[in-house]
Amino acid sequence: MSTQLPLRLHHYGWIVDDQEVNRQFYEDVIGLPLTATWTEIETINGREYALSHTFYGLADGSALAFFQMGDSRAQQEFNTEIAPTPMRHVALKVEQETQDAIRERLTEAGYAEPGTFVVDHGYCVSLYTVDPNGLQLEFTVDHPDMERINAERLRTAHADLARWLGGDHTSNNAWRATTR
Numbered sequence: 157m158s159t160q161l162p163l164r165l166h167h168y169g170w171i172v173d174d175q176e177v178n179r180q181f182y183e184d185v186i187g188l189p190l191t192a193t194w195t196e197i198e199t200i201n202g203r204e205y206a207l208s209h210t211f212y213g214l215a216d217g218s219a220l221a222f223f224q225m226g227d228s229r230a231q232q233e234f235n236t237e238i239a240p241t242p243m244r245h246v247a248l249k250v251e252q253e254t255q256d257a258i259r260e261r262l263t264e265a266g267y268a269e270p271g272t273f274v275v276d277h278g279y280c281v282s283l284y285t286v287d288p289n290g291l292q293l294e295f296t297v298d299h300p301d302m303e304r305i306n307a308e309r310l311r312t313a314h315a316d317l318a319r320w321l322g323g324d325h326t327s328n329n330a331w332r333a334t335t336r
Contacts, residue, residue, distance in 0.1 A: 164216050164217065164218050165214075165216075165218040166218055166219070167211060167218060167219040167220065167221040168219075168220055168221065168246050169221045169222070169223060170220070170221070170222055170223070170289060170291050171222070171223045171224070171225075171231075171234050171235055171289070172222045172223065172224050172288075172289045173224070173231065173235070173289065174224070174288070175208055175210055175222065175224045177288050178210070178222050178224075178287070178288060178289065179210070181265075181267075181287055181288050182212045182220065182287070183212065184261075184265075185258075185261045185262060185265045185267065186212075186258055186261070186262075186293075187254075187257070187258065187261065188212035188213060188214065188220065189212065189213050190210060190211070190212055191211050191212065191213040191219060192210070192211040192219075193208060193209070193210050193211075194208070194209040194210075194211075195207075195208050195209075196208075196209065205225055205226065205230050206225070206226030206227070206230075207223055207224065207225050207226060207230075208223070208224050208226075209221060209222070209223050210222050214248065220246065222289070244292060245284070245291075245292035245293060245294050246291065246292070246293055246294065247282070247293075247294035247295075247296050248293070248294065248295055248296065249296050249297075249298065250295045250296065250297060251297065252297050254295070255281075255283050255295050255296075255297050258283060258295055259272070259274075259283055262285055267285055271284075271285055271286040272284065272285040272286075276332070276333060277329070277331075277332060278299070278329050278330075278331030278332030278333065279298070279299045279302065279305050279329070279331045279332075280296045280297060280298050280299055280302075281296070281297045282294045282295065282296045282297075283295040283296075299331060305331060312328070316328055
């Protein structure tokens with residue numbers, strides 16, 4: 157049986173409290189263009205809601221999408237209220253020049269501290285920040301030898317998972333400067 161993979165990310169959706177603050181962050185600071193704004197009446201669980209749905213485009217045609225409900229009761233009903241954490245995030249692949257430019261714009265816009273930081277994972281270097289809505293973002297520059305690294309991880313993926321699930325939690329990341 158042949159399994160087809162999804163072609164690409166279409167969009168990742170998140171709820172926001174202020175579409176203009178969100179636009180300023182994503183378009184003016186991060187540099188993603190606002191590509192569409194849909195204003196709709198949507199039926200969800202048998203109830204109608206007025207909402208706006210904005211899309212910020214990525215180079216491959218995918219997008220980050222954000223909802224704002226038309227009234228405060230509906231906004232609270234759908235608000236995720238999730239504390240930022242590096243384990244729940246959206247990671248976007250970028251070139252080094254793009255990562256540097258985003259870091260500079262974050263600093264200029266006052267987002268640099270304390271929520272913006274860089275982690276060298278070995279196989280990639282990631283710039284992390286939190287958007288005005290509490291969504292953790294990661295802008296990742298892959299290691300120059302990423303094709304070989306991916307091939308190695310693919311070759312051992314099932315064995316690595318079985319080893320970890322069996323209780324052996326040692327690192328298999330030979331590319332990271334310090335492994336635990």
